[in-house]
Amino acid sequence: MSSPDITITREMTVAKAVSGKRVDAVGVGFQVALLLCLLVCLAFIVVLLGTVVSDGAGVISDRGTGFLTSNLSRFPERAGVAQALFGSIALALVVVVVAFPLGIATAVYLEEYARENRFTNVVRLNIRNLSGVPSVVYGLLGLAVFVELLGTDFGPNGGLTGGRTLIAGGLTLAVLVLPIVIITSSEALRAVPQQLREGGYGVGATKWEVTKKLVLPNAFAGILTGTVLSLSRAIGETAPLILVGAFFGTFYTTGDAGFFDKFTTTYTALPQVVYQWATDAKTEFNTELAAAAILVLMVVTLLANLAAVLLRNRYEKRW
Amino acid sequence: MANLSTPAIPLTGIDLSGDRRRLHRERRVRVLLAGAGLSSLLISVAIVASLIGKSISFLTNVDLATLWTTDKWAPRIGQFDLATLFMGSLLVTGVAMLIATPLGLGAAIYLAEYARPRVRRVLKPILEVLAGIPSIVLGFFAVAWIGPNVVENIFSQADAFSLAAAGIGVGILVTPLVASVSEDAMRAVPHSLREASYGLGARKITTVTRVVFPASISGVVAALMLAASRAIGETMIVALAAGAFGEAKYTTNVADVGMTVTAAMASLAGGTDQVAGGSGTGAGQAFNSLFFLGLLLFGVTLVLNMIGDVFVRRIREKY
Numbered sequence: 001m002s003s004p005d006i007t008i009t010r011e012m013t014v015a016k017a018v019s020g021k022r023v024d025a026v027g028v029g030f031q032v033a034l035l036l037c038l039l040v041c042l043a044f045i046v047v048l049l050g051t052v053v054s055d056g057a058g059v060i061s062d063r064g065t066g067f068l069t070s071n072l073s074r075f076p077e078r079a080g081v082a083q084a085l086f087g088s089i090a091l092a093l094v095v096v097v098v099a100f101p102l103g104i105a106t107a108v109y110l111e112e113y114a115r116e117n118r119f120t121n122v123v124r125l126n127i128r129n130l131s132g133v134p135s136v137v138y139g140l141l142g143l144a145v146f147v148e149l150l151g152t153d154f155g156p157n158g159g160l161t162g163g164r165t166l167i168a169g170g171l172t173l174a175v176l177v178l179p180i181v182i183i184t185s186s187e188a189l190r191a192v193p194q195q196l197r198e199g200g201y202g203v204g205a206t207k208w209e210v211t212k213k214l215v216l217p218n219a220f221a222g223i224l225t226g227t228v229l230s231l232s233r234a235i236g237e238t239a240p241l242i243l244v245g246a247f248f249g250t251f252y253t254t255g256d257a258g259f260f261d262k263f264t265t266t267y268t269a270l271p272q273v274v275y276q277w278a279t280d281a282k283t284e285f286n287t288e289l290a291a292a293a294i295l296v297l298m299v300v301t302l303l304a305n306l307a308a309v310l311l312r313n314r315y316e317k318r319w
Numbered sequence: 320m321a322n323l324s325t326p327a328i329p330l331t332g333i334d335l336s337g338d339r340r341r342l343h344r345e346r347r348v349r350v351l352l353a354g355a356g357l358s359s360l361l362i363s364v365a366i367v368a369s370l371i372g373k374s375i376s377f378l379t380n381v382d383l384a385t386l387w388t389t390d391k392w393a394p395r396i397g398q399f400d401l402a403t404l405f406m407g408s409l410l411v412t413g414v415a416m417l418i419a420t421p422l423g424l425g426a427a428i429y430l431a432e433y434a435r436p437r438v439r440r441v442l443k444p445i446l447e448v449l450a451g452i453p454s455i456v457l458g459f460f461a462v463a464w465i466g467p468n469v470v471e472n473i474f475s476q477a478d479a480f481s482l483a484a485a486g487i488g489v490g491i492l493v494t495p496l497v498a499s500v501s502e503d504a505m506r507a508v509p510h511s512l513r514e515a516s517y518g519l520g521a522r523k524i525t526t527v528t529r530v531v532f533p534a535s536i537s538g539v540v541a542a543l544m545l546a547a548s549r550a551i552g553e554t555m556i557v558a559l560a561a562g563a564f565g566e567a568k569y570t571t572n573v574a575d576v577g578m579t580v581t582a583a584m585a586s587l588a589g590g591t592d593q594v595a596g597g598s599g600t601g602a603g604q605a606f607n608s609l610f611f612l613g614l615l616l617f618g619v620t621l622v623l624n625m626i627g628d629v630f631v632r633r634i635r636e637k638y
Contacts, residue, residue, distance in 0.1 A: 038446075040422055044449065048457075123360060129625065140369060178358075209341075238454070275455055278458070
């Protein structure tokens, strides 16, 4: 007689236990807190942009392109970023010429050619470690090797690089981004499906033919994205440039110097000018002009990133 | 047996050895690519070699007893107190991790466990943008906004420059790193674990905090190690925002101005004292101390990165 009652009671107990509360207040609170973490990050970006724009927009709107075309100066109303803009673009050019071929070649070697042995593992570990070395240490490397060793002790008329020159700075930045280029290119090569390579071998192609005609074109989008991102990193780096002697102060580059001559003379770059102005005692320099130079720097990096996104969308393949 | 040894089609007529020119090119390409692979090892050797040489000449010319107890880093007058710089680095890194750990982990958990794919596509770029901001820009932000608006309110002091302002800036810089590495780790946790937890009647918050988080702890530890290494090696934010130029006194108060190992290097190399161009024994010793600091920094970050690397690999092997 009593058994149905017991069954019902037990089911009710279980149902009550399983259904739980309708609203899990702690859970919702937790989720909101997590979302808040992301929103704080967003707030930092917004406040940062707000600060930079409100400090720097005045200079840009007053001077217009004059700010971009005038040289460094002791007088805030005349100071501009022309040399720095040229320096940053020229440094990026050196990085493209040196780090990209070397990095992509290393990635191709590691992913396509190297056998799995101890040597390859050492190279891989080494590259991962290099990517974590602080940028200021790369500056020391540049100072010791590109400025001193290759600059004064080696080669004809005062060395290969000529000391504290643009080419020495560019080489330092190239070495700095090399591990990033290698790692991102390796990932892009790994994403190319194995069947594609096997198809190539099947029709009798050699390893290099397969790599050149099949693997590289198909990994192109990924390699490009990684390399351009590393380029924008190189454009924004300051610490190594301070060490390898991007010029600090006011200098007058000769406007009539040939394009290639500019690579072997004194130079400066956008982040270096930001640092110089931000540490200046005058408010016009350490607030307004520094912020304006940051705006130029950020536009340059943004353009590089935008190019990466557009090119990736143009060439991207889905497998 | 005789049948097998004499195949129906004689193989001798077909040349399977390949085109000699193609094979030669194949070998040349392999050597070239292996050379590129070697270049990364060469860079490591160059870093260590350039650091060690001048470090030894620094250590042999300095009174070793003064390296720890003089309470002042003032290379211009020959005072090289490492404790000052170590404490500075420790405080900045500590503040940075205090900011980056909750923000980064919160963002990672939200993106990995809570955000729907569409929401994730919108929110993830916040971290990517943050990661792409050059450190010199964050340095400017630390002086222009964090110092006056955050640090001055918390510590009720009048100076925009402090170790705390620099630490908060570095914290913002490494937050994306913490988030991306730990998010990868959480996404690598297999779904079966979550389903088992839900099957036992656990709530979402319980599943996330008691199942997913412990399962991804290796990745989280790795993220924090890599972030700490990055924070120790960060130069420009501290050089701008910590407020000590040229020399610094020992301090354990984050609200004070101070100097880190990296800021000391930036200050040695440029701006306040151009040691590289200086002459006399004092200047030479200051120049050498730059490389000694670089060696210390390289060693510490290398150890942290390698530990981080071990933890990252552990989570990859597990799942």
